[in-house]
Amino acid sequence: MPVYTLPDLPYDYAALAPVISPEIIELHHDKHHAAYVKGANDTLEQLAEARDKETWGAINGLEKSLAFHLSGHILHSIYWRNMSGDGGGEPLEKDGVGELADAVAESFGSFARFKAQLSKAAATTQGSGWGVLAYEPLSGRLIVEQVYDHQGNVGQGATPILVFDAWEHAFYLQYRNQKVDFIEAMWQVVNWQDVAARYTAARSRADVLLLAP
Numbered sequence: 001m002p003v004y005t006l007p008d009l010p011y012d013y014a015a016l017a018p019v020i021s022p023e024i025i026e027l028h029h030d031k032h033h034a035a036y037v038k039g040a041n042d043t044l045e046q047l048a049e050a051r052d053k054e055t056w057g058a059i060n061g062l063e064k065s066l067a068f069h070l071s072g073h074i075l076h077s078i079y080w081r082n083m084s085g086d087g088g089g090e091p092l093e094k095d096g097v098g099e100l101a102d103a104v105a106e107s108f109g110s111f112a113r114f115k116a117q118l119s120k121a122a123a124t125t126q127g128s129g130w131g132v133l134a135y136e137p138l139s140g141r142l143i144v145e146q147v148y149d150h151q152g153n154v155g156q157g158a159t160p161i162l163v164f165d166a167w168e169h170a171f172y173l174q175y176r177n178q179k180v181d182f183i184e185a186m187w188q189v190v191n192w193q194d195v196a197a198r199y200t201a202a203r204s205r206a207d208v209l210l211l212a213p
């Protein structure tokens with residue numbers, strides 16, 4: 001049995017149109033995400049074989065491959081659930097996501113400033129990457145991270161709660177080279193209930209880093 005499996009989409013391929021076309025969603029989930037799942041499982045097998053045979057010549061590549069594919073699998077799994085055809089707007093108390101709204105305001109000054117930072121971080125990735133809103137457990141605050149590939153440039157221990165895929169495969173068929181337009185459109189499909197649930201779950205964990213003074 002493989003360790004990791006591709007999760008089903010929580011909606012059909014057309015659910016996010018016109019912001020994201022059905023063709024992109026199908027390829028992105030069924031081909032790209034599936035490849036990360038396979039890559040993570042294959043790498044675990046290769047690492048098990050290396051341990052069995054005590055052959056460590058490929059250890060650097062295998063550890064990098066595990067970080068890449070596992071992070072790709074995790075980020076895409078969050079990405080699908082972060083979006084909804086009924087999403088958009090901003091988190092508001094009346095929608096039951098007041099704690100998230102307060103945390104955004106406290107951590108970034110205002111929703112508008114947060115939106116500007118995450119939009120800019122996602123749209124200016126060099127090569128392939130993500131813009132990520134993460135809960136940072138040491139400070140108990142939210143931070144924006146600009147992730148390289150799927151796994152680089154992240155703060156250890158932070159939990160991603162809202163992720164914007166800025167790889168070309170996420171938008172090129174529809175938006176061509178207009179990454180800024182794609183990122184701006186993404187805000188129309190953000191599922192704030194999902195983001196708020198992730199925020200609550202991340203916060204409710206005790207001192208996972210065991211670093212409290």
Ligand SMILES: [Fe+2]
Pocket residue numbers: 028032076165167169170
């Ligand atoms: Fe992707």
